[in-house]
Amino acid sequence: MQSKLPSHTEYVIVGGGIIGLSIAYHLTRLGHRDVLLLERDQLTCGTTWHAAGLVTQLRSNENMAKLAQYSAELFRDLEQLTGQPTGFRQSGSITIASTVSRMEELRRGSSMGRSFGLEVEMIDAAEAQRRVPLLDITDVLGAAWIASDGMTNPIDTARAFAAGARSGGAKILERSQVTRIVVEKGRFLGVETAEGLVRAEKAVICTGLWSRNVAADLNWTVPLHAAEHFYIVTEAIPGLPTDLPTIRDMDGKVYAKPDAGKLLVGFFETHAKPWGIDGIPRDFSFDSLPEDFDHIEPYLAAAIARMPALAHVGLQLNFNGPESFTPDNRFLLGPAPDIAGLFVATGFNSCGIESSGGAGKVMAEWMSTGVPANDYWEMDVRRAMPFQRNRKYLYDRTKEAVGNLWNLHWPHKSPRTAREVRVSPLHDRLAQAGANFGEVAGWERVQWFGPNDSAPASHATFTRDEWFGQSGEEHDATRSGVALFDQTSFAHLLVQGNDALALLQRLSSNDIDVPVGRIVYTPWLNERGGMESDVTIARIGDEEFLIVTAAVQRIRDLAWLRMHAKGAGNVAVTDVSSGYATLSVMGPRSRELLARVSPADFSEANFPFATAREIEIGYGLALAFRMTFVGELGWEFHVPTEQTLGIYDALVAAGRDLDLRHAGYVALNTLRLEAGYRDWGSDVGDEDSPLESGLGFTVAWNKAEDFIGRAALEAQRGKTPRRRLVQLAVSGAAPLMFGTEPVWRNGTLVGYLRSAGFGHTVGCGIGMGYLNAETGVSPQWLSDGTFEIEIAGERYPAVASLKGFYDAGRTRVKGEWHKAEDLVSFELRAAFSAKPADR
Numbered sequence: 001m002q003s004k005l006p007s008h009t010e011y012v013i014v015g016g017g018i019i020g021l022s023i024a025y026h027l028t029r030l031g032h033r034d035v036l037l038l039e040r041d042q043l044t045c046g047t048t049w050h051a052a053g054l055v056t057q058l059r060s061n062e063n064m065a066k067l068a069q070y071s072a073e074l075f076r077d078l079e080q081l082t083g084q085p086t087g088f089r090q091s092g093s094i095t096i097a098s099t100v101s102r103m104e105e106l107r108r109g110s111s112m113g114r115s116f117g118l119e120v121e122m123i124d125a126a127e128a129q130r131r132v133p134l135l136d137i138t139d140v141l142g143a144a145w146i147a148s149d150g151m152t153n154p155i156d157t158a159r160a161f162a163a164g165a166r167s168g169g170a171k172i173l174e175r176s177q178v179t180r181i182v183v184e185k186g187r188f189l190g191v192e193t194a195e196g197l198v199r200a201e202k203a204v205i206c207t208g209l210w211s212r213n214v215a216a217d218l219n220w221t222v223p224l225h226a227a228e229h230f231y232i233v234t235e236a237i238p239g240l241p242t243d244l245p246t247i248r249d250m251d252g253k254v255y256a257k258p259d260a261g262k263l264l265v266g267f268f269e270t271h272a273k274p275w276g277i278d279g280i281p282r283d284f285s286f287d288s289l290p291e292d293f294d295h296i297e298p299y300l301a302a303a304i305a306r307m308p309a310l311a312h313v314g315l316q317l318n319f320n321g322p323e324s325f326t327p328d329n330r331f332l333l334g335p336a337p338d339i340a341g342l343f344v345a346t347g348f349n350s351c352g353i354e355s356s357g358g359a360g361k362v363m364a365e366w367m368s369t370g371v372p373a374n375d376y377w378e379m380d381v382r383r384a385m386p387f388q389r390n391r392k393y394l395y396d397r398t399k400e401a402v403g404n405l406w407n408l409h410w411p412h413k414s415p416r417t418a419r420e421v422r423v424s425p426l427h428d429r430l431a432q433a434g435a436n437f438g439e440v441a442g443w444e445r446v447q448w449f450g451p452n453d454s455a456p457a458s459h460a461t462f463t464r465d466e467w468f469g470q471s472g473e474e475h476d477a478t479r480s481g482v483a484l485f486d487q488t489s490f491a492h493l494l495v496q497g498n499d500a501l502a503l504l505q506r507l508s509s510n511d512i513d514v515p516v517g518r519i520v521y522t523p524w525l526n527e528r529g530g531m532e533s534d535v536t537i538a539r540i541g542d543e544e545f546l547i548v549t550a551a552v553q554r555i556r557d558l559a560w561l562r563m564h565a566k567g568a569g570n571v572a573v574t575d576v577s578s579g580y581a582t583l584s585v586m587g588p589r590s591r592e593l594l595a596r597v598s599p600a601d602f603s604e605a606n607f608p609f610a611t612a613r614e615i616e617i618g619y620g621l622a623l624a625f626r627m628t629f630v631g632e633l634g635w636e637f638h639v640p641t642e643q644t645l646g647i648y649d650a651l652v653a654a655g656r657d658l659d660l661r662h663a664g665y666v667a668l669n670t671l672r673l674e675a676g677y678r679d680w681g682s683d684v685g686d687e688d689s690p691l692e693s694g695l696g697f698t699v700a701w702n703k704a705e706d707f708i709g710r711a712a713l714e715a716q717r718g719k720t721p722r723r724r725l726v727q728l729a730v731s732g733a734a735p736l737m738f739g740t741e742p743v744w745r746n747g748t749l750v751g752y753l754r755s756a757g758f759g760h761t762v763g764c765g766i767g768m769g770y771l772n773a774e775t776g777v778s779p780q781w782l783s784d785g786t787f788e789i790e791i792a793g794e795r796y797p798a799v800a801s802l803k804g805f806y807d808a809g810r811t812r813v814k815g816e817w818h819k820a821e822d823l824v825s826f827e828l829r830a831a832f833s834a835k836p837a838d839r
């Protein structure tokens with residue numbers, strides 16, 4: 001029998017759910033004909049067939065929002081484009097709030113939506129009931145209305161993608177299981193099936209629930225786990241309006257959509273039921289899971305309380321089906337870090353239908369060109385840490401992941417489950433000192449220090465909770481005295497060999513050819529001049545460099561280094577992160593403290609800014625970096641892991657009478673915001689060039705070696721950028737800002753904040769974000785404008801500046817002494833007479 005499979009194809013897509021089909025469709029839209037999709041059983045037989053089909057667009061960042069908005073727009077036209085009806089109806093959505101905090105979250109969300117171009121209208125309870133007469137509004141405080149949201153039929157929508165892909169030339173084969181993904185020398189080679197090997201240039205894994213295991217066979221971490229997901233469908237409800245919008249009651253954890261005269265009501269339970277830890281059955285196809293009435297009963301009761309008509313109708317269907325959830329509730333898109341040509345698109349956390357159009361487009365572009373069209377870091381699979389393919393970790397986190405989608409996202413909230421996976425050697429000492437830990441990349445990191453054994457952040461509020469005062473004191477101590485930060489979550493990468501310098505010169509826009517003992521902060525750019533990463537590189541030998549990068553950037557940076565090290569001659573790249581802990585001693589009295597624990601000379605002349613050297617400290621040795629991320633005199637100590645406790649104890653003992661203060665990451669963030677330091681992943685990313693983000697000083701135009709992204713930067717050089725990162729501030733009396741707040745100039749929306757916090761030294765709410773101007777964002781454009789920042793629907797007068805609001809001359813960093821009040825920017829003082837008393 002002749003095989004139906006080709007021996008070679010350009011693109012192979014593994015999995016025929018809505019995501020794989022959308023990628024196939026979008027690849028053909030880009031003009032690719034040589035596209036093969038292989039489905040284990042029948043199209044949509046995994047999760048897609050049983051989805052509820054709600055289509056909503058409000059997301060937490062701009063590019064995710066655009067992805068959802070594109071999906072909704074595409075669904076409107078998909079039938080016409082493919083000839084296959086989809087069942088899409090743009091009937092709007094209504095999200096109600098019955099608690100003060102939820103109302104605040106909705107108001108903030110509606111402001112955010114506006115900044116991303118999505119029309120979100122806040123309406124009162126009576127208007128909500130007018131639009132949805134079913135609702136009991138006794139406790140409703142208000143609602144958000146999005147007219148462009150809607151609902152679709154998942155199977156028909158997937159079929160439309162299939163029809164469009166086929167007519168564009170793609171081959172879609174059912175009952176064609178991929179049994180192995182073949183990789184050779186770090187490159188994807190092809191896929192194996194019962195009928196043999198299909199060689200291909202590029203592949204994407206879209207295997208939904210099965211994806212963790214497919215990737216784990218390649219030692220690749222794609223962290224997701226299935227959870228049971230429940231909805232019911234009622235019998236016909238007499239008089240149910242046919243044009244009802246979809247309904248979401250996030251406080252009750254209930255959603256509903258009209259379904260041919262009936263109601264489909266689904267739940268996001270607080271304690272979910274993970275499923276399939278031992279693997280997804282091979283023959284699981286158009287299957288459902290057993291009902292569990294006891295489990296959904298409290299949520300059904302909440303649904304009845306919200307829509308009393310439900311009490312008088314019978315149930316036609318009590319459905320339970322599995323869906324994939326990720327540890328941080330974000331999708332998993334993008335390339336395998338160590339396997340060229342292999343991609344993934346999975347982990348949709350109950351949003352796979354409404355995201356399918358955008359995810360398909362994003363992935364088709366990414367696979368086609370090799371680079372994402374926009375900054376999708378939020379969803380990028382390279383954020384996954386290797387330990388995250390541990391199944392017990394995934395199982396335990398998934399209990400919480402379903403509810404977390406709709407739990408309130410209050411400031412500094414961290415997951416409760418599967419914690420203490422990665423801990424600093426100081427963990428217990430810090431806990432005794434009152435540390436309140438949050439989680440980043442599996443690390444327990446101190447957010448702030450409270451009283452001894454203080455409880456984790458658990459207050460569902462956007463106002464000045466415990467963390468505000470505590471971190472404010474840490475902030476002040478760093479400015480006025482000396483503070484100790486545990487930054488052990490930093491990743492450390494060693495690059496060695498005769499060609500190490502050449503490699504780093506090619507990757508870095510700054511000049512790395514510095515004397516041994518110098519430190520360079522540099523972006524790593526992509527070809528379009530965007531910042532793939534930013535790192536600190538210490539030259540610790542003629543042919544040896546230690547790279548320090550953020551915890552979340554570890555896998556991405558390592559992959560970038562290794563990819564470019566291939567064929568770059570004699571160069572070895574080693575991840576030595578677990579070998580180092582990092583203690584940072586920051587503040588004007590840091591020198592005084594260090595003199596007590598180390599014989600090293602920390603004077604300006606002997607240990608100037610941006611230098612590194614080995615020093616003796618306590619009974620140990622440390623690699624000391626004269627660096628700061630808080631805008632103060634200070635040193636980072638990179639110490640062998642096993643010496644950390646001793647060195648910490650020595651510092652704490654010596655610092656007792658200097659009022660050495662323990663400080664956490666909330667203070668670190670507010671300190672760096674005041675000083676105007678950029679945070680990669682928030683303020684800068686792979687779409688933002690150093691020239692747009694005010695990091696022009698990191699571009700060594702005169703270095704002899706070419707570097708990636710140089711041509712793109714040359715094209716921007718000398719021009720006033722049309723978008724530029726700007727620092728903004730509002731009065732200390734305004735509500736707190738956390739990032740994504742819209743920025744208005746002369747009544748026109750010109751951008752939004754990428755990150756924000758409270759500047760305790762300047763006494764104002766501060767943030768930074770890219771502003772846009774056709775004529776260019778120049779100092780003149782800033783000084784001519786009247787700025788406002790929208791916070792939870794209200795606009796507040798704002799000051800805009802190209803410089804940081806605290807010590808723009810970096811005098812403190814250079815070790816000079818001036819009173820902190822005198823270092824607050826003049827324009828801020830003039831605008832708000834900012835003083836710490838405003839707190």
Ligand SMILES: Cc1cc2nc3c(=O)[nH]c(=O)nc-3n(C[C@H](O)[C@H](O)[C@H](O)COP(=O)(O)OP(=O)(O)OC[C@H]3O[C@@H](n4cnc5c(N)ncnc54)[C@H](O)[C@@H]3O)c2cc1C
Pocket residue numbers: 014015016017018019020038039040041042043044045046047048049050051052053054055176177178179206207208209210229230231266320321322323345346347348349350351352353354355
């Ligand atoms: C009860 C419920 C309600 C939901 N409601 C909504 C909603 O209202 N809105 C929304 O946006 N989302 C909703 N979702 C989520 C949505 O259904 C999913 O996110 C989406 O279907 C995921 O699509 P997928 O293509 O990634 O996965 P799947 O549809 O599971 O597709 C994966 C495919 O890969 C195939 N496969 C696996 N292994 C192999 C292999 N080795 N070789 C070849 N093929 C293979 C499988 O057979 C399967 O067909 C809901 C989910 C559930 C469970």
